[in-house]
Amino acid sequence: MSEQKYNKGDILFRAGSVPAGIFFVKKGKVKKYKADHEGKEHILYVANEGELLGYHAILSEERYPDSAATIEDSTVAFIPREDFLQTLQNSNILSHRLLKTLSHEFAVLTNSITVFAQRSVRERLAITLIVLREKFKTADTTPQSVVINISRTDLANMVGTAKENVVRFLKEFKTSGILSTQGRKIMIHDIKKLVEISNYGNI
Structure with missing residues (x-):
């Protein structure tokens, strides 16, 4: 994987673009968000150090469903699509970790929906x-x-x-x-x- 330093506010990927690989947050924080037709953002998730981004689209063989940008100066590694899929096929540890991450993100999203519906x-x-x-x-x-x-x-x-x-x-x-x-x-x-x-x- 190749590392790159990003300034606060830099875009990692945009909704609708074709995924070329996944991103691993080595330092800093990255927001996943959707923007409406007026450009207003709704932040879905904040990824911390040690978390992966962009793998949903590769696993589902679709375009990115949301966008990602840094919320502070960050160091993010990029893993090409082919390398990621090959490692996933050969590594039970990575498969288990992705399943765990997906479950966590789903729980966060479910809680967010409940919070938005019921809370001031x-x-x-x-x-x-x-x-x-x-x-x-x-x-x-x-x-x-x-x-x-x-x-x-x-x-x-x-x-x-x-x-x-x-x-x-x-x-x-x-x-x-x-x-x-x-x-x-x-x-x-x-x-x-x-x-x-x-x-x-x-x-």
């Missing part, structure tokens, strides 16, 4: 922040030192609301002492309160 914007934002806190954890960070580094536009596209609503509720959470912000960075201080706001246990 305030609750959806709280749930999204809880999920992102886990995504931005690293081996050398404590729960209190996790920094969520994401644009307000991307955050709004994950929550499924206008950017102005996200800014308004973040200000409310900040006033309540639940989190603090520094530019686009968000630091959560009271995860228990955020869980209460999310109302997640009653989904």
Whole structure:
């Protein structure tokens, strides 16, 4: 596989294009999203270090159903289609890992649909922040030192609301002492309160 460095916002692939291979996130984070006819994004999933992207289209022999772009400076490796399929045929470990990944992404998507159907914007934002806190954890960070580094536009596209609503509720959470912000960075201080706001246990 060949590695390439990407700047924040760089496109890995676009919906509708023919897949030439798969992508492996070695460093950074990548969003999978769909854009509507007006160009507004809906973020479906955020891939972390160690996750694979683009294999759905190859396995189904179809075009990419969604697009992928970095949300921070990242290093991503590319594995050509032929090499991926040959390895998949010869490796039980890779087959098992892909099945596990597919199951995880399906669970995330199912939960997202439920959340969007039943939860207010305030609750959806709280749930999204809880999920992102886990995504931005690293081996050398404590729960209190996790920094969520994401644009307000991307955050709004994950929550499924206008950017102005996200800014308004973040200000409310900040006033309540639940989190603090520094530019686009968000630091959560009271995860228990955020869980209460999310109302997640009653989904």
